[in-house]
Amino acid sequence: MKRIIDALASFKLTIFVLAGMFVLTWIGTIVQETTMSLYETQKVYFDSWFVIQPVPGLDGINVPLPGGVLLMTLLSVNLLVGGILRLRRQLSRIGILITHIGIAMLMASGLVSLMVAEHGLLGAYEGDEAVEYADAHHLEVVAFEVLDDGYVKEYLLPGDEFIGLRTGEKVTMRHPDLPFELDVHDFILNASPRRKGPMFNVSVPVVEGYYLHQREPAIGSREVNLSGCYATARVDGKAPQTGILWATDNKPVRETDPWTFEADGKQWGVKLRKEVRELPFKIRVDDFDMAFHPGTRRPEFFQSDITIWDGDAEATQRIEMNKPLRKSGHILFQTNWGPQNDPHATKHYTVFEIVTNPADQWPAWSCYVIAIGLLIHFSRMLFRYVRTEQMVQKA
Amino acid sequence: MTTLLRIVLAATLVAVCGIAQDSGVRREAWPKAVLDELAVLPIQENGRVKPLDTVLQFAMYRIHHKRAMHLPDEPAFGVNAGKKLQPIDWGLDTMFFPGWADTFPAFTLEDTVVLETLGLNELAEQKRKRDRFSMMELAPGRAALRDKIEEYRGIEKKNRTRVQNQVLGLGSAYLEYLDFRDAFDFARARYEIPDDPKLRELFGDKKVLRTSDVLRNIEALIAVVGDPNPSEAVSGFIEQVDRGVRGAGNHLHWIPPKDPNTTEWLSVGELFQLAFEQQATAEQITAVERAEAFADSLTDPTAITAAAAEFRGYMQKMAEARGEYGKVEIEYAYYRFDSFYKALLAFLGGFFVLCVSWLLPKSKWLPRGVVALTLAGNLLVGAGIVWRCIVRDRPPVLEIYDTIPFIAFFVVTVALVIEWINRRRVALAVAAPAGWIMMMLLMKFELVERRDNMDPPLAVLDTNFWLATHVTTVTLGYGAGILAGLIGAVFLLGKLVGFKKGDRPFYNGLTRMVYGTICFGVLLSTVGTILGGIWANDSWGRFWGWDPKENGALMVVLWYLMILHARLGGMIKNFGVNIMAIGSAVVVAFSWWHVNELGKGLHSYGRTEGVLTALYWFYGTSGTIAVLGMVAWVRERLAGKAEKAAPADEQLEVKEEPAPG
Amino acid sequence: MFVPLAATCAVVLPSCGRQPVRVVDVSETRVVKKDLRLGRNLAERFGTGSSSSRPPRQSDSPAGGGGMPSLPPLGWKLPDGWSEKPKTQFRMGSFASPGNGDCSVSVAGGDLRENVNRWRGQFGQQPLDAAGIAELTKRPVMNGRVNGHLVECRGAYTSMRGEKIDDAALLGVVIPVGPTVSMFVKFVGPSATVVEQRENFFALCDSLYFESAGSNAPAPSGGRLSLAWSLPDDWQEVPSGSRYRTVTAAPKSNPAVQCWVSQLSGNGGGVRNNVNRWLGEIGQPYLGPTAIAALPTIKVLDRDSVLIEAFGNYKGQNGESRDAGLLGVVCEHDSNMIFIKMVGPSDAVRAEKENFTNFCTSLEAR
Known part of the structure; x- marks a missing residue:
């Protein structure tokens, strides 16, 4: 046991991990230039335990490398055991101890962010109010029931249930209030509906003369995959009805209409969309403003002025580049705007990225701690170096 | 278009x-006064x-x-x-x-x-x-x-x-x-007025219209054109004017707008558009007149200087009224003084004197001369940096161009400080050539980049706080790696050629310098990289995105950490530290320059051709030095004199060795 | 340290041993206020043309076939004291009466019985069978054009959202407007209100009408202007050669002359480019900026709009050349450009000039 702990606390492990991270980071950076998107690189190299790395120029030869998660885990252990617990409690080490604690804080914040942080997007025209926004990645299937007075009841099937479905598999959605069962099947990560011509066959259902065509997953920003799937509604006494769902919402510019079918004398809508999340407060976009540097198409600034209602409290706030709004555990960033191609547009829309991350401020704290630790340690070293040199010179 | x-x-x-009367060939040299006047004519370009x-x-x-x-x-x-x-x-x-x-x-x-x-x-x-x-x-x-x-x-x-x-x-x-x-x-444009009663009515005895006349009389001209049955002559005249209007330059934006809230300056073509809408001001048309007066004066050497002064003076007044002239003359002085070039000369001089001082090692004055010239060069670099800050109203490092003088200033300063502490003349030997090479790099880069490096930044970068903190510390962190690499090269090449053979304190001293520089680098790079993450978090909601530039910064931190921990763990000694120091310069070069060539990610604002070639040369040279260093190491070991750190020399490190488990 | 391991297992395990069919009893529901457009077919939902595989654009493409036909816009005359509420995409009309009555006009599929029984269900009443449905009173509505089925209920009302009114009444008319489509005019409120407003409700039902095809509903910013005009006496509307034209007309006495109105959003290239394009078509020289600025203007849609008159020769694709006259107006209206163009043999165009200008000045924005 002691030998295991010794190994975990050793410098050799430290060097191994640092070198491993170095190599991984280097490969990941180079690879981004050629074959993979930022997102894919992150997934393959840094969010994984192992990487099977092909060797360029040597076809078929693959080298197994430790992935980012493995290295970070080992580093955390090494840091904890060797860098903090086992560190000799001497005054001369105090700086190092503080620094290591700071690094541990940083890694903890990374872990928490990885596991818990959520990203979403909220787009709204000037004058619009909003209480909800769309998650950036997670999908859901939603069945709509129309109520009176413009109200709608939504029944939600989370993406985890249907995203990993293989061909031939389906998941059936049920609810006591629903007069039908809804099968969700044939999910495609990046899809587009195409006309089914007579010259070829497809393995997915054809609806209204269209089928869902599978495209290459998008390289580039991960948000560009337009996912699609099929939904089949089975109503008692009726033939099953199938529709194609395609998640192409891009608020506020575009909100796709749901697929409609009938059951129980009513129309029902079904849609595939990014998960809708609710804000714990309401906002209204009062004004969006941006300017280009004169005579250029380079943006000088963008900012949105919003009004926030939280309970009874009403306040106004400006969100601009580098100055997000932090409220109730949500952070709103100014991320985009439009319409960008119409110089005569009278009404603009603004897009906020919304992040929930309890570890939002931890890196800042860890930065202070690390800086203090390093300053203490290196000041001591500098002082001693100067003294040594003076002694050497006198000699 | x-x-x-x-x-x-x-x-x-x-x-x-036919429109622009060709003004032929210049008969006399431009008077210096004219060049000086027009050099500071205010122009709006790129914001x-x-x-x-x-x-x-x-x-x-x-x-x-x-x-x-x-x-x-x-x-x-x-x-x-x-x-x-x-x-x-x-x-x-x-x-x-x-x-x-x-x-x-x-x-x-x-x-x-x-x-x-x-x-x-x-x-x-x-x-x-x-x-x-x-x-x-x-x-x-x-x-x-x-x-x-x-x-x-x-x-x-x-x-x-x-x-x-x-x-x-x-x-x-x-x-x-x-x-x-x-x-x-x-x-230069001159429009001949044909003999037509209508035109005579409008323009009297005038035979030729200039552009300013056209601008002033747009309404009248439109009235003429409105005539449903124009004569041949008048049609031809209108055609001429139309062509002139259509061909009026659109490139140079030198006329300030009327409205103080409008930010975009006008070219003559745009002024014409306004004139058609009756929005051109008398002041703007007078500006055009001044330009015409100057053009006219070109054939009259006695009048040219005055005309140039009037033209420039008028435009300056218009710009000052908007508060936009303040930095123009300062910027011109910056380029005229060319302090980076002067710094290059000073460093070169310092290096020359340094070489001479090696031939005459006993001289006391030569090293002082080196210090003086190096210091002078550094002050000139500093002056250039400050000047640029003043012109732009921004912290020193905004673009990749700015990183070069900033790192040069840092490297030379730290080298001089190290020299002051230990007086071994090694840091001094590194300072002047380092400064010289960086200034050469700077001049070369400016030519390769070919665009004004003082233009306003992207919106996301437009925050003085983060520019002052994150960018500065990361840049300084790079500087540490470069300096460490330079000193490491001195060590390795010295060992290779047998310079001060056997002088252990000397080489231990070098190693300590390198180690100390790396420590400094760790502090700056780590803090700087984390600050970058915090900045990114405030801008885009994510602390770390595995962006190439972020990765580069991380690689620098990791490399420095590897050196420190490997040293502490006893895995490397003097040779190892110095060879890895060469590596740190390579990693810095990768992070500083190479990642921009990858062109991806949010950091891709510093991309230029021709840089890759220089990088590969640098990698090659560094690699060669490292390999030669290893050869020297092997040679020493074989000679039975393994360069172990004797306890007496390790006063700084001995207490840092960890207890084994 | 174990957390990453645990996280990994959570991801890996569910995909082990997957069955081909899985049933999920969903529990998450929410009620929101939402504009929902149901009944649209695939082409309408995704804006696909023939075989496009690009993500859809903003516009609603009015494709045909399948599902619910989009009905033309509805018009009505509001009874005294009644007010309009904001339309939702599901309600073609939404009104409030004095006394807290709520009246809505909507469209749905499904047969008469399903819908009637749905209303009855909201009042806690037993569903009707086929015979019961047949016995429902019929009443002419929409100016006597259509017979609707009248439904009356009274009792405790529970809406879909769960709201309750104790003594409520419903007056509803189900109007068949297509073979499978019905329009529902539903009036619900406290029974005293419903009784009091009964005649007003029927008056509203009588006043309903569909706006004729050809006029577009007012669009939000960036959309086309909805225009109205009056044609000169001698002129008549003719089929448009292109779907980009709002209207095409020709004089009865000069059928070789054609005049049409078209729109572009944004600045459509500007006045000068379009005028010169027209001039180019008939082989006339372009006008420079001075000349353009000197062109006469007429007031169209309350704006000074450039009027161009030119005569030349039109060169066809086969090289034939024929005499052509052009009268054109370019109107810069806020965020749209309106073009009115008349072409034909020169003499005929000259003859129609007055009619043309009268037509142009008659344009109105709805």
């Missing part, structure tokens, strides 16, 4: 010189107001690829024969003596093949003797140029061949040249 249209339009104007001199300087980089234009000593070039034209000389010649300027060899081509692609085969054969061509020589190939541009534009950048890129480069240089060439045509 599309490229196509612009070339066609320009070609038409070049061919039909900021700058002196005309700056505009022309970077235009020359883009068109001519050099800082000055040498003209051959041939009679055709008259007063310019054999002269070296500065950007302002060349610019004024192009704008006011366009026909003559067309004969100057303004365009630099790197490859004969470009000429052949344009069908200019005869010219291609002459290329063996020279690589610079004039507008006149290239003009016959303009149709082919137009076609090639359309064709190559469609090809994705990374798939283009070198020649294709050069053709596109030539195309944009050609267009830019034409833009300047036309910029002051309006000042």
